[in-house]
Amino acid sequence: MKIRLALSLAWASLWHRRRVLTLATLTLTLSVTLLLGVQYLRTEVRQSFTNTISGTDLIVGARSGQLNLLLYTVFHIGDATNNIRWSTYQDLAGDDRIDWIVPLSLGDSYRGHRVVGTDTGFFDHFRFGRGEALSLTEGQWFGDVFDVVLGAEVARKHQHAPGDELILSHGGGRTSFSNHQDTPFRVTGILAPTGTPVDQAVYISLAGMEAMHIGWESGIAIPGRTVTPDQARARDLTPTSVTAALVGIERKVMTFQVQRQINQYQGEPLSAVLPGVALSELWRIMGQFERALLGITGLVVITSLLGLVAVLLTLQAQRNREIAILRATGASPSLVAALQVIECVTLASIACLLALALSAGGLAVVSPWLLEQHGIQIGLRPLAAAEWLLLACVPATAALVGLLPALLAWRQSRTHGLSHGMGE
Amino acid sequence: MSHTPERRRSLRAAGSVLAISLLSPAAFGADNPGAHQHGHSQLQVAVEGDRLDLIFTSPAQNLAGFERDARTPEEEARLETIRKWLETNPLIDTASASCSVIDAVARQSGSDGDQQHQEHHHDHDDHKDEGHREYEVSQQLNCQDLTAEDRFNAAVMAQFPGIEVLSVQWVSEEGQGSVRLEGSQTGFSLQR
Numbered sequence: 001m002k003i004r005l006a007l008s009l010a011w012a013s014l015w016h017r018r019r020v021l022t023l024a025t026l027t028l029t030l031s032v033t034l035l036l037g038v039q040y041l042r043t044e045v046r047q048s049f050t051n052t053i054s055g056t057d058l059i060v061g062a063r064s065g066q067l068n069l070l071l072y073t074v075f076h077i078g079d080a081t082n083n084i085r086w087s088t089y090q091d092l093a094g095d096d097r098i099d100w101i102v103p104l105s106l107g108d109s110y111r112g113h114r115v116v117g118t119d120t121g122f123f124d125h126f127r128f129g130r131g132e133a134l135s136l137t138e139g140q141w142f143g144d145v146f147d148v149v150l151g152a153e154v155a156r157k158h159q160h161a162p163g164d165e166l167i168l169s170h171g172g173g174r175t176s177f178s179n180h181q182d183t184p185f186r187v188t189g190i191l192a193p194t195g196t197p198v199d200q201a202v203y204i205s206l207a208g209m210e211a212m213h214i215g216w217e218s219g220i221a222i223p224g225r226t227v228t229p230d231q232a233r234a235r236d237l238t239p240t241s242v243t244a245a246l247v248g249i250e251r252k253v254m255t256f257q258v259q260r261q262i263n264q265y266q267g268e269p270l271s272a273v274l275p276g277v278a279l280s281e282l283w284r285i286m287g288q289f290e291r292a293l294l295g296i297t298g299l300v301v302i303t304s305l306l307g308l309v310a311v312l313l314t315l316q317a318q319r320n321r322e323i324a325i326l327r328a329t330g331a332s333p334s335l336v337a338a339l340q341v342i343e344c345v346t347l348a349s350i351a352c353l354l355a356l357a358l359s360a361g362g363l364a365v366v367s368p369w370l371l372e373q374h375g376i377q378i379g380l381r382p383l384a385a386a387e388w389l390l391l392a393c394v395p396a397t398a399a400l401v402g403l404l405p406a407l408l409a410w411r412q413s414r415t416h417g418l419s420h421g422m423g424e
Numbered sequence: 425m426s427h428t429p430e431r432r433r434s435l436r437a438a439g440s441v442l443a444i445s446l447l448s449p450a451a452f453g454a455d456n457p458g459a460h461q462h463g464h465s466q467l468q469v470a471v472e473g474d475r476l477d478l479i480f481t482s483p484a485q486n487l488a489g490f491e492r493d494a495r496t497p498e499e500e501a502r503l504e505t506i507r508k509w510l511e512t513n514p515l516i517d518t519a520s521a522s523c524s525v526i527d528a529v530a531r532q533s534g535s536d537g538d539q540q541h542q543e544h545h546h547d548h549d550d551h552k553d554e555g556h557r558e559y560e561v562s563q564q565l566n567c568q569d570l571t572a573e574d575r576f577n578a579a580v581m582a583q584f585p586g587i588e589v590l591s592v593q594w595v596s597e598e599g600q601g602s603v604r605l606e607g608s609q610t611g612f613s614l615q616r
Contacts, residue, residue, distance in 0.1 A: 054599060057595070057600070251472065252470065252471075252472065252595050252596060252597055253470040253471070253472040253475070253477055253595075254470075255470060255595045255600075256468045256470055256477075256479060256593075256595070274593065274595065274600045274602075275600065276595070276599050276600025276601050276602075277593045277600050277601060277602040279601075280601045280602045280603070281602060284604065
């Protein structure tokens with residue numbers, strides 16, 4: 001009964017001061033939205049990040065650090081220092097424990113997008129997310145030497161469709177002045193969006209990679225030595241080296257054993273890394289920043305809560321009469337104090353509900369744009385336990401900071417008698 | 425100075441063998457010495473059904489407190505106790521202690537008996553047998569009714585406080601991952 005009375009009194013008091021309190025609640029809503037947004041994005045980005053590659057057991061490249069190898073093969077960031085010999089690749093392909101092996105040959109670009117020389121195995125074996133396979137929205141995977149398959153983002157950005165001809169550039173970089181003019185490629189397929197770096201890349205065959213570099217041995221096209229597509233087809237287009245290889249192991253339990261043997265390969269210095277391990281390593285480094293970001297957002301929420309308390313304290317100066325009447329009608333000092341805490345928690349809860357609606361609405365609007373423009377896949381999902389907990393922390397903290405005006409109200413209601421209140 | 429054709433041929437053969445051994449990738453393709461950092465140990469866990477294959481590598485310092493041959497009977501006994509523990513206790517276990525050791529081999533690298541023997545004959549320079557030593561332990565565990573949600577506890581960290589950091593790498597049918605255990609944090613799960 002007493003609780004119901006306290007609640008109705010608190011609600012009446014809030015309603016009476018709605019104009020001032022609306023502003024304070026709005027500030028709190030915005031900061032809680034920020035907190036919720038950062039936590040939500042943190043989880044989503046992490047998920048999308050760890051989903052970049054799955055199903056590949058080892059990435060093999062020339063000897064280097066595991067992060068470097070992961071970054072240039074999967075994320076297309078940075079460059080390889082060395083290549084691995086084709087004979088080594090074939091040697092690995094002959095290993096019984098290796099289920100499948102896919103070559104990757106990097107180094108060229110198309111309008112700032114990486115050109116990846118590979119084979120049909122990439123389309124068959126590359127997995128992302130929770131083991132999802134690649135699929136084509138249009139056309140088919142390359143079959144001819146001069147066929148090219150585009151990532152979803154490349155096709156969208158440059159408005160390409162199957163049948164288009166395009167000229168690939170020598171070397172990386174957004175603007176390249178040396179183009180493989182003599183060997184144009186024809187678009188045969190466009191990959192479905194994956195939300196991974198696959199969307200940003202251009203895929204050709206190893207033979208295509210070899211063919212467009214005939215006559216480019218010194219790094220530029222030597223007049224008279226370059227060939228036409230037909231002449232190139234007549235040549236032996238077996239590569240001499242590849243940049244890296246993705247490997248699937250027949251029995252996962254053998255992964256460490258195969259890794260160790262590749263790392264000790266006598267033919268040439270190789271590094272075999274576990275992509276899942278390298279990803280968690282990379283996330284551990286990036287995790288520091290996102291934790292710092294969450295910490296800052298937490299501070300923003302606390303600042304807003306303190307702002308709310310400041311507003312409540314200011315209002316309290318005008319509440320002497322109200323307190324006096326409450327006391328005269330038989331309200332105990334503790335009820336008067338409880339009113340303050342209830343008001344504070346109610347406002348924080350309203351802010352949380354508004355923040356939830358604002359976040360969900362904002363995400364629904366922004367997520368198609370994010371996928372379209374930046375290839376980042378962030379969908380709406382029910383909140384995780386940790387996120388609910390974080391949200392619940394806001395009213396809980398509000399109750400704590402609400403104790404300050406409550407204490408003051410309690411003291412005031414004990415010292416100020418009815419005569420004082422009425423006398424003012 | 426003249427050489428017979430046979431001798432010239434054999435010289436050429438020897439030369440090419442030398443050239444191959446110098447120039448072949450094998451000469452530089454081999455492995456670098458492994459990193460050795462006191463306080464840090466590595467554990468690789470491969471999961472297949474209920475079976476876990478573990479490879480644990482650690483500087484001997486973390487386990488025994490010294491990286492040389494045992495000099496006193498106490499030290500010998502300590503090394504023997506460590507070896508026994510490593511070969512009979514699961515390095516990691518579930519909360520319900522459902523893992524049992526099927527097979528285990530603990531080996532200390534760099535403790536070549538012959539080499540020690542020689543050194544002791546040359547002179548009794550104590551420093552000579554002080555090099556970096558590693559423990560390498562391979563264990564096969566059977567953990568009954570293992571599920572993806574199961575949490576593991578690195579018992580080896582509790583047993584040997586010298587292990588300040590344990591880097592765990594794992595592979596299973598579901599995926600791969602790694603976790604870095606430090607100080608009192610010895611629990612981990614095999615989930616991404």
